[in-house]
Amino acid sequence: MNYQAMLAAVLLLPLLGAVLNGFFLRKAPRLVTVTVATLAIAVPFVLSCALVFGPIASGEMIRTELFKWISVPLGGGWLEIPFALSLDRLSGILLLIITGVGSLIHLYAGEYMHHEEGVYRFFAYLNLFVFSMLSLVLGANMVVTFLGWEGVGVCSYLLIGYWYSDEANARAGMKAFVANRVGDLGFLLAMFMSVKLFGSVDYSAIAASLTNELASENAPMITAIGLCMLLGVAGKSAQLPLYIWLPDAMAGPTPVSALIHAATMVTSGIYLMTRMSFLLVHSSTAMTTIAVIGAATALFAATIGLVQNDIKKVLAYSTVSQLGFMVLGCGVGAFQYGVAHLMTHAFFKALLFLGAGSVIHAMHHEQDIRKMGGLIKKMPITGWTFVIGTLAIIGFPGFSGFFSKDEILYYAWSGTFGHPLLWVTGALAAACTSFYMVRLTYLVFFGQSRVEHAHHHGHGHDDHHHSHEIHENPWTMTLPLVLLAVFSIIGGYVSLPHAIMHVVGLEGDNAITQWLYPVISTAKEVMKAAHGDAHGSSALEWGLMGTSTLVMLIMSGFAIALYKAGPQGGDSIAQAAGGFYRLILDKWRVDELYQAVIIEPLKKLGDAFFKFGDRAVIEGIINEGPRGIYLVTSVLSDIQSGLVRNYLKLVFVAVIALGAWIFI
Amino acid sequence: MLTLPELGLYFSFLLFLVGLAGVMFRKNILFMMLSVEILLNAANLAFVSASRITGTIDGQVVMFFVMAVAACEAAVGLALIIALYRTKASIEADDLKALRG
Numbered sequence: 001m002n003y004q005a006m007l008a009a010v011l012l013l014p015l016l017g018a019v020l021n022g023f024f025l026r027k028a029p030r031l032v033t034v035t036v037a038t039l040a041i042a043v044p045f046v047l048s049c050a051l052v053f054g055p056i057a058s059g060e061m062i063r064t065e066l067f068k069w070i071s072v073p074l075g076g077g078w079l080e081i082p083f084a085l086s087l088d089r090l091s092g093i094l095l096l097i098i099t100g101v102g103s104l105i106h107l108y109a110g111e112y113m114h115h116e117e118g119v120y121r122f123f124a125y126l127n128l129f130v131f132s133m134l135s136l137v138l139g140a141n142m143v144v145t146f147l148g149w150e151g152v153g154v155c156s157y158l159l160i161g162y163w164y165s166d167e168a169n170a171r172a173g174m175k176a177f178v179a180n181r182v183g184d185l186g187f188l189l190a191m192f193m194s195v196k197l198f199g200s201v202d203y204s205a206i207a208a209s210l211t212n213e214l215a216s217e218n219a220p221m222i223t224a225i226g227l228c229m230l231l232g233v234a235g236k237s238a239q240l241p242l243y244i245w246l247p248d249a250m251a252g253p254t255p256v257s258a259l260i261h262a263a264t265m266v267t268s269g270i271y272l273m274t275r276m277s278f279l280l281v282h283s284s285t286a287m288t289t290i291a292v293i294g295a296a297t298a299l300f301a302a303t304i305g306l307v308q309n310d311i312k313k314v315l316a317y318s319t320v321s322q323l324g325f326m327v328l329g330c331g332v333g334a335f336q337y338g339v340a341h342l343m344t345h346a347f348f349k350a351l352l353f354l355g356a357g358s359v360i361h362a363m364h365h366e367q368d369i370r371k372m373g374g375l376i377k378k379m380p381i382t383g384w385t386f387v388i389g390t391l392a393i394i395g396f397p398g399f400s401g402f403f404s405k406d407e408i409l410y411y412a413w414s415g416t417f418g419h420p421l422l423w424v425t426g427a428l429a430a431a432c433t434s435f436y437m438v439r440l441t442y443l444v445f446f447g448q449s450r451v452e453h454a455h456h457h458g459h460g461h462d463d464h465h466h467s468h469e470i471h472e473n474p475w476t477m478t479l480p481l482v483l484l485a486v487f488s489i490i491g492g493y494v495s496l497p498h499a500i501m502h503v504v505g506l507e508g509d510n511a512i513t514q515w516l517y518p519v520i521s522t523a524k525e526v527m528k529a530a531h532g533d534a535h536g537s538s539a540l541e542w543g544l545m546g547t548s549t550l551v552m553l554i555m556s557g558f559a560i561a562l563y564k565a566g567p568q569g570g571d572s573i574a575q576a577a578g579g580f581y582r583l584i585l586d587k588w589r590v591d592e593l594y595q596a597v598i599i600e601p602l603k604k605l606g607d608a609f610f611k612f613g614d615r616a617v618i619e620g621i622i623n624e625g626p627r628g629i630y631l632v633t634s635v636l637s638d639i640q641s642g643l644v645r646n647y648l649k650l651v652f653v654a655v656i657a658l659g660a661w662i663f664i
Numbered sequence: 665m666l667t668l669p670e671l672g673l674y675f676s677f678l679l680f681l682v683g684l685a686g687v688m689f690r691k692n693i694l695f696m697m698l699s700v701e702i703l704l705n706a707a708n709l710a711f712v713s714a715s716r717i718t719g720t721i722d723g724q725v726v727m728f729f730v731m732a733v734a735a736c737e738a739a740v741g742l743a744l745i746i747a748l749y750r751t752k753a754s755i756e757a758d759d760l761k762a763l764r765g
Contacts, residue, residue: 642761644696648688 003055004064007085010044010051010095011138014130017041022124030119034110037123041106041130045099052092059518062087063140070143074199081201086140090519093339094137094264094271097346101263102130104480108354109255111476112361122162122253129155133264137271142191142201145272149187149236152265153180159260160252172251179245183235187272190228197221207278207522212529215282222279226286229276230293237269239327240297243320244591250312254357257312262319262349267342269323273330274339274516277523281333281530287417291331295412295425298324300588302432306439307574307585309567310367311356314440318393319349321429328426329408332415333527335520337407340495340512344400347491348392351484355386358477359444362470363451369440370567374449378470381478383445385485390441392488394434394552400492405430406545407495414540416527427548434555439570442563450566499541672713679706693748693755697741704734 017040021033028036055062063086070081087095106126113119132151139145154177161173191201197218198206215222233239238246249261260266273280273290280286301320308314322345329338360367362379376383392399395406409430413423451470472478494511501510508514562569574581583589639650666674683706686699708727715723749755 640764642764644757644760645688645691652684652688 003051003062006047006051007062007064007087007138008066010047010099011085011131011134013044014040014127014134018124018127018131021120021127026118026120028120030110030114033120033123034106037127038103038106038110040127041099042103044134045096045103048092048095048099051087052096056087056089056092061518074195077199079195079199079201081141081143083144084140084202085135085138085144086204087138088519089515090271090274090339091137093343093515094267095134097343098130098133098137098264101346101350101484102259104483105255105259105263105350105354108258108357108477108480109253111474112255112357113253122159125155125158125162126256126259129159129260129265133268136268140202140204142187142194142203145275146184146187146191149232149268150184152260152268153177153184153236156180156249156260156265159256160249162252162256166251169251172245172248176245176249179242180235183232183242186228186231186233186235190225190232193221193225193228197225203275210279210282212282212526219283223283223285226280226283227289229272229280230286230290233269233273233290233327234293236272237266237323237327238297238320239269239293239324240300243297243301244594246320247313247316247587250310250316254312254353254360257316258350258353258357261316262353263346266319266323267326267346270326270330270338270342273327274335274519277330277335277520278526280330281416281523281526284417284530287331287333289331291328291412291417291419291422294324294327294329294331295422295429296324297321298328298429299425299432300324302429302436303584304587305436306432307570307581308436309369311359311369311372311440311444312353312367314369314436315349315352315356318352318433318437319345321433322349322393324429325405325408325426328412328422332408332411332418332422333523334408334411334415335523336512336516337404337411337495339516340492341401341404341408343494344392344404344488344491347484348389348399348401348488351385351389351481351488352393354477354481354484355382355389358382358473358481359386361473361477369443371450371452372444373447373451373566374445375451375470376445379472381472381481385478385481386445387441388485388488390437392492394437394556395430395548396552397549398489400488400490402549403492403495403497406548407497409548410497410541410544413544414537416531423544427544427551430548431551431555434552435559438556438559439563442560443567447564447566497541497545499538499545502538667717669713669716672709672716676706676709676713679709682706691757693745693757696757697738697745700741701734701738704730704737 017037020036020040025033025036051062063084065082065084067083068080069083070079072079106123109122109126113122116122129152132148132155134148136145136148136152139148157173157177159173160176161170164170164173194201194206197214198209200206200209231242234242246261246266250257252261280290298321301317301324305314305317305321308317322341326338326341326345329335329341358379359372359375359382362375362382363372366372388399392401395402409423409426412418412426413420494515495513496506496510498510501507509517562573586592639646680703683699683702683704686702687696690696690699708730711723711727711730713723715721715727745755748760752759
């Protein structure tokens with residue numbers, strides 16, 4: 001099989017799985033549904049490995065055109081947009097994450113969802129999501145990417161609202177969809193401006209036609225494209241000001257949170273920015289805005305995470321915060337570390353979500369961490385893998401998050417668009433991360449058990465078969481945890497800091513920089529030409545690394561000391577902070593702010609349109625028009641009395657009239 | 665002094681008015697049909713008289729056609745009246761207004 005066919009198969013097998021499960025296997029036994037769905041992702045994973053470690057690793061690029069798609073006249077010629085796929089080193093990384101982590105999550109979901117009726121719907125959506133996500137990263141032009149971009153939004157909506165009989169879930173799905181649509185507008189505008197400026201939407205064609213002269217002549221346009229793209233990224237990757245949908249998205253089943261809202265969909269913004277890095281770096285305004293938004297989001301979400309009590313909500317805000325780190329990495333020009341953090345985050349955050357799901361599953365849908373505690377004795381595999389995930393996310397030296405996050409923080413200070421203030425913001429966010437993650441892990445797995453045995457939550461399914469004792473889940477749920485834990489440890493070594501590489505005697509760039517060189521080399525050259533070399537040094541790198549490690553250790557120790565006695569440990573601080581604590585607990589009341597500033601005025605406007613436009617104008621025409629017709633016709637219909645003698649009288653009159661008209 | 669055919673024409677006009685009044689003001693369908701017969705025969709008389717006045721045969725030919733049509737009309741009409749009486753138990757024209765607008 002040639003490479004092009006393999007690439008097409010990677011994209012189309014998940015679609016096939018979705019179609020099979022969605023239309024043809026609705027009555028099939030659960031095992032068949034799960035097997036089909038998992039194989040539809042696992043087989044593409046094997047193919048992706050063959051592709052990425054074969055031709056892609058040796059420097060090739062695979063491009064294939066499935067069919068001619070759109071052809072519209074533009075200027076003198078034609079704008080041809082084929083449904084083309086391309087696989088390079090950047091999409092290769094994403095491909096492995098999506099199919100690899102995706103397969104594990106499908107395997108896990110088969111067990112997690114085993115109480116549910118009609119589970120074919122869940123797996124059909126999940127496969128459809130993977131298909132959309134793959135077309136997002138494999139698209140050779142913006143339009144194919146946009147198709148995937150919209151597709152993942154739809155699937156996200158469908159999966160968040162999977163338990164749609166609960167209105168809150170349906171609302172959360174709608175919120176996600178609407179917030180995403182706002183971002184999509186940005187992407188669309190960026191796409192239109194690219195067509196205007198370059199006459200093409202193909203990434204490689206744009207890259208080829210974007211010269212320095214063109215960039216400097218059209219600087220405002222380039223900045224506009226960058227900022228519109230940032231709006232798209234803010235929607236999809238949950239950045240300020242559009243992050244509000246992601247915490248609510250936790251209403252969906254936990255495997256969905258792991259796959260969509262941690263590992264894949266939310267990182268598509270990072271992918272897009274890296275893909276378009278050659279364009280973004282031409283605009284300092286756009287890059288700086290991206291970096292500031294990223295840093296602000298990282299800190300903002302981390303502060304909210306400090307006080308949440310729902311295990312999934314903590315992880316959700318931590319996801320927003322980590323996405324902020326990635327965006328910050330891209331914004332300061334260190335695209336490769338944005339991608340590296342994307343990868344390590346995919347591992348450890350999927351691990352943490354799956355671990356949380358494992359706990360929730362064992363606790364029969366209890367999500368409040370104040371009602372947990374001491375679970376590590378009952379669920380050792382879940383517990384220890386969760387600890388590994390926590391160590392990874394807080395950046396404990398040696399674990400993956402340490403390398404990727406510290407590289408981002410280093411470049412936040414020293415990168416082309418870096419600034420010490422960005423580092424300070426990022427480091428504060430990292431400190432908060434350490435605190436809330438250790439708090440979460442400690443309250444759930446260590447200390448005294450606070451489990452109420454008689455307490456049961458559920459989604460209406462039958463809980464009688466279970467013993468009330470909490471126990472470890474079967475291998476289909478723990479195997480993904482263990483594998484992800486392994487990757488959470490080793491995944492970071494692709495982005496070894498230069499300072500450490502010098503010490504251990506490695507020369508040149510680290511693995512991720514070398515791997516992504518073909519993708520980001522243009523961006524690097526542009527940054528170098530415009531802004532000179534990055535102004536970092538080994539001493540600075542060691543200093544920043546040491547500082548953040550020290551902060552991490554202090555905050556972790558502080559969290560353990562505070563919550564040793566139980567969840568009430570933070571109450572004294574909460575009381576001292578008073579109103580400020582309540583403000584953070586209410587998530588800075590951003591939802592309320594949007595409600596008051598945007599939604600309510602829109603509702604009022606809509607109300608006015610309804611009263612004037614709908615009621616007065618449209619319903620006026622609809623109602624009054626027929627009423628006039630009715631008045632006229634009722635006169636006519638009175639003539640049709642049904643009485644023969646009346647008709648005859650009319651005939652008589654008519655004949656007389658006709659005769660008079662003819663003869664006189 | 666009027667000739668006989670001319671007298672026939674005037675008489676046919678009077679006869680037509682009688683038939684017309686009968687059709688328009690009678691409410692019993694049977695009498696309405698009788699009035700229609702009067703109308704047809706008024707027309708017949710007019711045809712025959714005109715034929716005599718002009719000295720041509722056409723009018724008399726048409727008269728035979730009209731008589732044939734009148735016979736058919738009477739047969740069909742009476743059958744309809746019987747059918748109506750069976751379903752409605754009435755032959756009043758005003759009772760039959762199902763097609764009112």
